[in-house]
Amino acid sequence: MSDCQAYDSEPWSDQYEQPVDPAEVVPGYDNLPTLIREASRAWPDNIAFTTCMANGMNGSLTFAEVEEMSDAFAAYLREELGLEPGARVAVQMPNCLAFPVTAFGVLKAGCVLVNTNPLYTGPEMRHQFNDAGAEVVVILDMFMDKLESVIEDTRIRHIVVASVAQWFPTLVRGIMKGVLRWWNRVIPDHELPATPINRALEAGRRHIREKSIDVADYSRHLGVDDGAVLQYTGGTTGVSKGALLSHGNLLVNMRQLDQISRGYVETGKDCVVTALPMYHIFAFTVNLLLFYHHGGRNVLVPSPRPIQNCQRAIENYPVNWITGVNTLYNALLNEEWFNVYPPKTMKVALAGGTALHQSVADRWQKVVGCPIVEGYGLTESSPLLCFNPISKARKDSIGIPAPGTRVRLVDESGECVAPGEPGELIAHGPQIMTGYWNRPEETEKTLKDGWLYTGDVAVMDEDGFFRIVDRKKDMILVSGFNVYPNEVEDCLARLDKVHESAVIGVDDEKSGEVVWAFVVKRDDSLNEAELEAHCKAELAAYKRPKKFIFREELPKTPVGKVLRKELRAEVQAGNSQSTAA
Incomplete structure (x- = not known):
């Protein structure tokens, strides 16, 4: 068996909780308005959305x-x-x-x-x-x-x-x-x-x-090929651009989620806490579209920060589901009120956006009595590509491909690597975006012969479960949000006193990663306060560097490309002290 056949034989096919019918991996509707209209007419008197403020004030x-x-x-x-x-x-x-x-x-x-x-x-x-x-x-x-x-x-x-x-x-x-x-x-x-x-x-x-x-x-x-949503992302190449998701992309991803959650979702009865923002593709597809389709009630939290803002939403409503990232779950578990009065009606918690820490998953199971199930995807895939079967979830794994999705791991030349060997995860399926809005060259870099190159390096075990081992690109994940070093470096470059800079992600217990910036001064009077003020005016809070380190020079290749990997290695070794006044 060739290396590609090892993936194309779909060793994960026996891991689905229920048999998967490929014929069901279709949009089901011509467009999203048809789905919305059908759901609205099926449950006209049910509450669809409730906004719950931190003090309990609400509207529905x-x-x-x-x-x-x-x-x-x-x-x-x-x-x-x-x-x-x-x-x-x-x-x-x-x-x-x-x-x-x-x-x-x-x-x-x-x-x-x-x-x-x-x-x-x-x-x-x-x-x-x-x-x-x-x-x-x-x-x-x-x-x-x-x-x-x-x-x-x-x-x-x-x-x-x-x-x-x-x-x-x-x-x-x-x-x-x-x-x-x-x-x-x-x-x-x-x-x-x-x-x-x-x-x-x-x-x-x-x-x-x-x-x-x-x-x-x-x-x-x-029709299913028409554009529905422009979802902005840095993609896998770091340039801010809009992924054009078609009606079919989103409808199919919902159908894939349907097959995964079959037997767990109670149509017309479930209640989900939506603390993740619905402008983010994870909550947009799962919370907004999927639960509306099933007649569920969405309890909306305008902002989960501080985490106490979620208390009334969780305590005042019979929530069965919640979606979140590792940092949100970790924050909840550190709250006394949550530990004393955990939601007894919760069936499943869904995690994505960033790696789920096993310690958090274990504590959640102990406190709440239900599992956190981790999935994996990208904005460009609407977003779901892989998921952990709810009753078969594995530790330190993103699970198996969603129904109707082909996944391979390839080397730098695009050749499949053997199972157990690391390679870039590429995926092919009906949920993959149409392309980047008005950026054909960027689209060609990411979509090759219909395959989405994710930029993430993974390994596959003998049962077809995948595990992310590294990120091929330099993207930084802060509380589930993508931060792209090029954007932050470009911001810093607009400050006249900055000669050059390099931005990396550093592990952080609260947010998964935080942004650090290594800066070479053009003017010796430059200080951290000036850098902080400049970034505050130009960047969203999660993109702003949490630490500035001044350097006389940055490590580079012979052709002048900054070596971010050397800076990351220095941080890991604890040798990242400033060398410039």
Whole structure:
């Protein structure tokens, strides 16, 4: 048997908990709006989403309400704003009731959703909006000042603004908005011509009523190959770009998740805690789409930091599922309230985004009484590629390929390596992205003959279980978020006093990794305070270096390429002290 045949024979096929029918690994629907509409009509009176604040204040929407409101928003985009099919609409919000309404509305309008991290700074927003060619942004009122600073440099023509307390009961909403604006002072003043989301919905309803519009007509032309979501990532090559995920990519990945969770999900009854942000592909596909499809209730936590923000969401609702990264689970296990009153109704916790520490998994099983099941994937794969069977999960493993997914491990020349030998994990399947938005050269580097080159090095055991052993590229994972050294180094280079820099990831108990920057000064007066202030203005908090180390020079190859691996080795050896004043 050749090395490639060792993978193509799918030794993992006997490890699925239930027989997998390849014929079921299909989208199941022509497009996402059809799935959304079917779920809405199946459970109209069930609560679909509840936003739970740290103090327990909350607001909810039923499936019927989400359906009607997202229809109205779709009509607003198409009729009031005159958007064409395929237009890009950016949604920049944390977990809140306005997120599913607007995201579903964008998809129903036949437009492309551009998920935007609300933690982005102005320069990061400018880059993403311009790269995507977004014409509309739906944004939380807390971030209007950042938008105001960059909007003139973008193609954004229309702004819709919402609140984290949107559609809460009237009295509760009034109290919260008052506290946020006048006490916490997190809602800035601005002079932008923004449309409140309620006014946008009223305009959409008026068009539907007066023109007898069937909103479903906006998306009837959409097929599985049409673009649905632009999900931004550094990819495997470190350049910020949008992975274009089609309706079929996302629908198939949901079907793959269905096969994995068969026998565990109770349709129309389950409740999931969504502490991971829905603008992240993990929570977008699993929490938002999959649980909506199954009639589940999503309890939304706007921000899981500090971790106490999750307490009311976990204690006040009969949660069966939770998705998270290692750092979130570790933080929960370090909370007294969680250990004293763990969620007794929890069935399964799903982990991804970064490596799950076995000590955390063991403690979770002991405290909660249910397993944490680790999976693996990328933004470019919608995201799931591999998973641990729930009842057969293995330690220190990303599991086996999702149904309908082919996986191989290859060497630098693209040849398959023998089982048990390390190689770059490449994957082929219907969940793999269409490509990077307007970046054919970057697409060619990552997609070769239909195979996605992940940049991660893994080994496969005799049963077909995979284990990640290293990252081929220099990407840094901070609490499940990708940080790309080139971006941070480019930021530092914009400071005149910096001659050059090199950025690496360093292991950290709380966040998995943190960013360290090695800096060569151009001006001897440069200090850490200046570097910190510069990065704070240019980068989201998780991207900012936690430590700056001044050097006279950086290790390089003969052709001048900085050797980050030598810097990492120095840190591991404990020899990373500053050598420059």
